[in-house]
Amino acid sequence: MRLVSRRAVLSIRSFKFARRGLCSNSGSNLPDSDCDQFVKEPLKKHELNSNVPQYDIAIVGGGMVGMALACSLASAPLTSMLSVAIIDSNPALLNTDCLGGEGPPDPRVSTVTPATISFYKGMGAWQHVQQQRHAFFDKMQVWDYTGLGYTRYNARDVGIEVLGCVVENKVLHRSLVSCIQNTEFNKRIYSAKLSSMTLNSSSSFNMSTGTASQPCGSSARLDLSNGDSLYAKLVVGADGSKSHVRECAGIETAGWKYSQSAIICTVEHAEMNRMAWQRFLPNGPIALLPIGDNFSNIVWTMDPKESLERQSASESDFVKMVNSALDQGYGPRPEPQVFGGPNLFSSLRPADAPSSADESFEVPPKIIKLASARMLFPLSLMHAKRYASKRVVLIGDAAHTVHPLAGQGVNMGFADAIALSKAIAEGVAVGSDIGEVSVLQRYESERKPANIAMMAVLDGFQKAYSVDFMPVNLLRAGAFQAAHYISPLKQNIISFASGEHKPLPLLFT
Numbered sequence: 001m002r003l004v005s006r007r008a009v010l011s012i013r014s015f016k017f018a019r020r021g022l023c024s025n026s027g028s029n030l031p032d033s034d035c036d037q038f039v040k041e042p043l044k045k046h047e048l049n050s051n052v053p054q055y056d057i058a059i060v061g062g063g064m065v066g067m068a069l070a071c072s073l074a075s076a077p078l079t080s081m082l083s084v085a086i087i088d089s090n091p092a093l094l095n096t097d098c099l100g101g102e103g104p105p106d107p108r109v110s111t112v113t114p115a116t117i118s119f120y121k122g123m124g125a126w127q128h129v130q131q132q133r134h135a136f137f138d139k140m141q142v143w144d145y146t147g148l149g150y151t152r153y154n155a156r157d158v159g160i161e162v163l164g165c166v167v168e169n170k171v172l173h174r175s176l177v178s179c180i181q182n183t184e185f186n187k188r189i190y191s192a193k194l195s196s197m198t199l200n201s202s203s204s205f206n207m208s209t210g211t212a213s214q215p216c217g218s219s220a221r222l223d224l225s226n227g228d229s230l231y232a233k234l235v236v237g238a239d240g241s242k243s244h245v246r247e248c249a250g251i252e253t254a255g256w257k258y259s260q261s262a263i264i265c266t267v268e269h270a271e272m273n274r275m276a277w278q279r280f281l282p283n284g285p286i287a288l289l290p291i292g293d294n295f296s297n298i299v300w301t302m303d304p305k306e307s308l309e310r311q312s313a314s315e316s317d318f319v320k321m322v323n324s325a326l327d328q329g330y331g332p333r334p335e336p337q338v339f340g341g342p343n344l345f346s347s348l349r350p351a352d353a354p355s356s357a358d359e360s361f362e363v364p365p366k367i368i369k370l371a372s373a374r375m376l377f378p379l380s381l382m383h384a385k386r387y388a389s390k391r392v393v394l395i396g397d398a399a400h401t402v403h404p405l406a407g408q409g410v411n412m413g414f415a416d417a418i419a420l421s422k423a424i425a426e427g428v429a430v431g432s433d434i435g436e437v438s439v440l441q442r443y444e445s446e447r448k449p450a451n452i453a454m455m456a457v458l459d460g461f462q463k464a465y466s467v468d469f470m471p472v473n474l475l476r477a478g479a480f481q482a483a484h485y486i487s488p489l490k491q492n493i494i495s496f497a498s499g500e501h502k503p504l505p506l507l508f509t
Contacts, residue, residue: 053188055085056434057424058222058232060194060245062088064110064169065396065413066238067176071123072421074185078428079421083186085230087222088239092170093177093189104371105133105291107264107298108169111276111407114160115499116414120175124182128175134167135290140276141362142480144465146473147332149480152359157487158494163276164407166289166297172410192226197235197248199391218435220391234435235392236420241382243398249389255382255401258462260284261307262379262404263300266291266372267322269365277364278405279326280465280476285405286325288364295371298322299404307376315370326364334361334480379403381459387448388440395420400451403458411499412451419446457496 057073059066070086073079086093112120120126140163143150155163180187198221219231237245246253260283267288273296277288284301291297300322302310310321327333382401387394396413420443427439464476483490 052221052229052231053085054083054219054231055188056082056232057234057236058085058087058220058230059236059238060087060222061237061239061243061396061398062086062090062093062189063238063240063396064173064176064410065417066236067093067173067180068119068123068414069236069238069395069417069421070185070187071125071176071179072119072417073424074180074183074187075123076421076425078425080183080185082424082428085188085190085222085232087190087192087194087224089191089193089225091191092173094191095177104266104268105295105297106168106170107266107372107375109166109264109289109291109297110169110172110410111164111166111289112172112414113164113411113497113499114162116411117162117165119414119418123176123179125175125179128178129167129171132168132171132175133292134165134171135274135292136162136165137274137276137290138162139274139359140278141364142278143280143334143361144473144476144480145279145281145330146477147334148473148477149484150334150361151480151484151490152361153490153494154359155494158491158498160498163494163498166276166291168291169410190224190226190228190230192224192228194222194239194244194248195225196223197221197245197392198223218391218433220435232435233391233433234424234440237392237394237398238396239398241380241397241401243394245392246384246394246398249392251389251392251394252385253382254385255380258379258381258403259303260301260379260462261304262377263298263302263307263311263374264377265298265370265374267296267298267319267367268369268371269294269296270368271365273365275362277326279364281325281330283466284462285465286322287405287407288326289407296365296367299407300325301379301403301405304378311374311376318374319367319370322367326367333363381455383452383455387444388437390437391435393420393440393443399447400455402455403462405461406458406497408454408458408497412454415450415499416443416447419443 059070062070066086066088070084073082073084117126120129138155138161140153141150142153153163155161199218219233220235221229221231222235223229235245237243237249239245262284272294273288273290275290279286281302283303283306286301287297287299289297289299300310310318313321324330380401381403384394384399387399395416397409399416400412402409402412423439423443423446424434426442427434427436432439464472483493
């Protein structure tokens with residue numbers, strides 16, 4: 001009786017949503033939106049009788065996070081039988097050629113955490129990454145331009161082998177494409193862009209032909225730029241920070257633009273770099289990340305005017321600027337005995353705990369050559385007020401964007417894909433409609449607090465290290481020293497950054 005009542009309630013809810021439209025490109029009613037108009041009228045009769053493909057899930061956006069979700073669904077027993085449409089105009093999704101490893105690495109890279117590496121391994125995608133250029137690192141050094149403090153992190157501090165792995169984005173993406181191509185997963189890639197979405201009323205679905213003679217029960221209709229149309233029980237917006245799906249669904253965002261831009265590029269050393277480095281400068285941090293062979297990746301944050309000047313500087317001048325930013329420019333190298341050095345903090349560390357506190361400050365490897373073009377990106381923070389609504393859910397940059405200073409953006413997106421895949425599997429297991437808000441809210445309730453916590457930490461970093469004021473400088477130096485010498489604090493920081501999401505203490509660097 002309770003089950004019958006529940007189904008009756010769901011039917012009523014479905015009826016209430018039957019006439020609700022999401023988005024169409026026929027006119028403009030939404031302020032500051034790429035969507036032209038909410039569709040409020042029911043579909044015409046000839047549209048109801050058209051044979052349009054029906055899918056369980058439509059993933060709009062076939063980038064790294066969207067493809068990771070598709071691979072995760074394909075690799076899990078409960079979801080491997082679902083039908084999935086992937087909508088993206090990127091020709092790389094249809095390209096079956098292997099990536100070449102010749103030449104310098106592309107400047108667009110990601111630092112993937114141990115949690116992300118485990119995710120890739122579980123899907124069978126990491127084996128494809130291993131065939132391409134990548135660079136593990138087990139040590140990281142972070143310091144301040146004032147010379148008042150530094151911190152060394154070592155994977156052995158938390159009993160793991162690596163802190164992360166730097167991989168070109170095209171390698172991460174191609175590995176996912178290769179992974180899903182090697183499965184019998186029921187998927188179709190539409191090489192097009194989303195034009196409009198409309199929520200539809202109930203109808204029947206022909207399982208033998210895989211088409212709907214009328215719009216399938218409480219599904220969404222998607223019309224594409226190439227003229228194709230399809231229905232899906234669930235639409236996943238994985239289409240980036242300017243998400244068309246998010247705007248069509250009317251999901252609002254909060255956030256702000258930072259008065260900073262980031263220059264990214266590939267540089268070359270005389271010998272291989274095996275460690276990650278980050279130095280906080282007055283206008284933003286500069287990071288030097290190993291990428292394999294004698295190459296490293298630079299992510300340099302600064303004010304927009306300065307970024308334009310440095311992007312247009314000659315190659316030799318830019319190399320000098322980078323070397324100065326990484327060593328002795330702006331201020332001296334840190335001294336280990338600031339604030340009494342280990343005498344002040346080492347007593348708080350367990351005597352038998354392995355720690356990198358005994359490691360001295362190292363000078364980063366010198367850059368000898370610029371090995372790629374310099375790319376420039378404005379920085380911002382954005383967070384969707386909701387991740388889920390009826391038939392629609394957001395993941396990755398469509399739901400949140402963060403400052404790149406800790407390289408956590410794509411890892412947050414992969415964590416979204418893991419959580420959404422799990423929520424869908426749980427819905428399938430109990431026979432739920434995977435497009436129902438009750439199913440999707442399981443994903444939101446897991447990921448939203450974790451993402452907000454990470455965003456708060458990164459935004460706090462950005463603000464704390466954008467102030468050049470001696471009392472604040474001394475506080476930062478004390479935080480560096482504490483994180484360097486107090487093992488429990490250091491272990492907590494590493495665990496949080498590696499994807500375990502343990503709560504950070506109030507004192508961190």
